[in-house]
Amino acid sequence: MSMDMSPVGDTGLLDTLQHEVALFARRAEQTRLGGVGQVRNSMDRAAYLLLNRLHKEGPMGVKALAASMGIDSSTVTRQVAPLVDTGLVKRTSHPEDGRAVVLQLSPRGQARLEEVRSSRRQLMAELTHDWDPEEREAFCSLLTRFNSALSARMAVPETHSGS
Numbered sequence: 001m002s003m004d005m006s007p008v009g010d011t012g013l014l015d016t017l018q019h020e021v022a023l024f025a026r027r028a029e030q031t032r033l034g035g036v037g038q039v040r041n042s043m044d045r046a047a048y049l050l051l052n053r054l055h056k057e058g059p060m061g062v063k064a065l066a067a068s069m070g071i072d073s074s075t076v077t078r079q080v081a082p083l084v085d086t087g088l089v090k091r092t093s094h095p096e097d098g099r100a101v102v103l104q105l106s107p108r109g110q111a112r113l114e115e116v117r118s119s120r121r122q123l124m125a126e127l128t129h130d131w132d133p134e135e136r137e138a139f140c141s142l143l144t145r146f147n148s149a150l151s152a153r154m155a156v157p158e159t160h161s162g163s
Contacts, residue, residue, distance in 0.1 A: 048113075050079055053069055054103060059103065060103060062076050065080075083109070089105060090106045090109075
């Protein structure tokens with residue numbers, strides 16, 4: 001089934017949307033949306049996402065972690081090395097195959113993740129302090145939907161058709 005994805009409707013609205021997304025990406029990267037107080041900007045995006053994934057999904061190998069994040073195994077290996085060095089992630093042997101390595105959030109990593117999450121939660125509260133709970137929920141829902149669509153698009157190789 002093929003869908004016509006040509007911009008239909010209000011091109012002004014689509015121009016505004018793409019501009020706001022670009023602006024959001026720049027501001028998010030500039031501030032790293034790192035939270036508030038002493039924890040602000042204390043953990044880079046890659047570390048936060050890796051720790052968060054290990055917290056949500058539990059111990060796993062590099063390949064499984066890479067697949068669940070939609071990135072290359074070599075990227076995970078490179079990004080997880082400093083987390084192991086600082087004691088936030090532990091490398092352990094796979095319980096069924098002692099040759100395989102499993103990455104696991106350490107107690108120190110769990111505490112650090114919660115510290116950063118708390119700071120970022122406070123930042124989100126500050127940025128949306130004058131929003132109704134329904135507005136926060138709608139924004140979260142739409143942003144989640146947007147991120148899912150973006151992830152799905154990135155997962156499918158782009159095809160070029162000669163119309």
